[in-house]
Amino acid sequence: MWKILRFFARFYTPGKFIYFIRTTGRKIKFLPKLLTIFYCMQDKDTPKFVKLTLMAALGYVIFPFDFMPDAIFGLGWLDDAAVVAAALRFAGMYVKPEHKARVRRMFPFLRV
Template structure:
């Protein structure tokens, strides 16, 4: 029971913006792709899609540098081997990663266009196949 209480306490104290800033130096495209391929099913459709959306936004030449720094920090945190909440913990292991990804997504929302959404959507279809259900993805982040 203590473990659950400790994790809930850590979640309440977590500052996604601070975590993003602290992880910028750890981002690499190769590490991100490797982690996503390895953990996509555990992370879930929503966070996998949102992280891909950030990834393709990062790669776009039209994305402002400040948005790219935010994205690099979020994706860097996702691939860090050490997390606030260890990824190996069932049910709660990726909650900190999810919070960072969602926070970054809303910070750079104005940089996301339909091409990026379509790229993320197509990659998700390859990763999840018939299990890819877009129901839990917010409509504003889906391709038209």
Template sequence: MSQGFSARFSREEMEAIRKSLRDETRFGADFMARLKRVAKHIPFAEDLLAAWFCARDPGTPRRVRLTLLAALGYFVLPTDAIPDIMPLIGFSDDAAVIAAAIAAVAGSIKPEHRERAKAALAGL
């Protein structure tokens, strides 16, 4: 993972992300539970899921997986730069982090990941 991407997080945020990623099963459950709660309220839910499916794909390069998992970890964190309970702007920091991560690895998110994301959203 590049220094530029990780430098956007505080030391405490990076440690919380690392801690949550150590237990991948729990991280996945936390991610899906949080997404189910907010999916209908955020316009970037499909991007979140596509990033998740890309990160879980064994064919995805490690650097890409780590970049996406760090961004998804930020989404899962209960504390972030702008509290998610704030109307309208609460998820803007999460969207910015996800957008930056996706832009950095855009070529790795395949149409299959996007199709799985659409199907999963339809089932929520």
């Protein structure tokens, strides 16, 4: 399992994530959840093994060759959404209200 996490985590960099958000962010419905993961991962109180899992989740979303290609209309983002949901569930106790508040400031009308 650690090999898989490390494999996908290597596709994550802050620059790649920002580029991904700029180019693709408007197309995906789970953008606030991605940003919640990002802020949780940036927090110094988040343990390293949780950060690795969150990096792997972001790396999987950024990775152009998914289990289900993103170009498939309506279905391509399902696997990405499932990975994001699983990562948030895994990191649940480390996601602070401050992380959600930062996302809410960006998306005031969405539920985070």
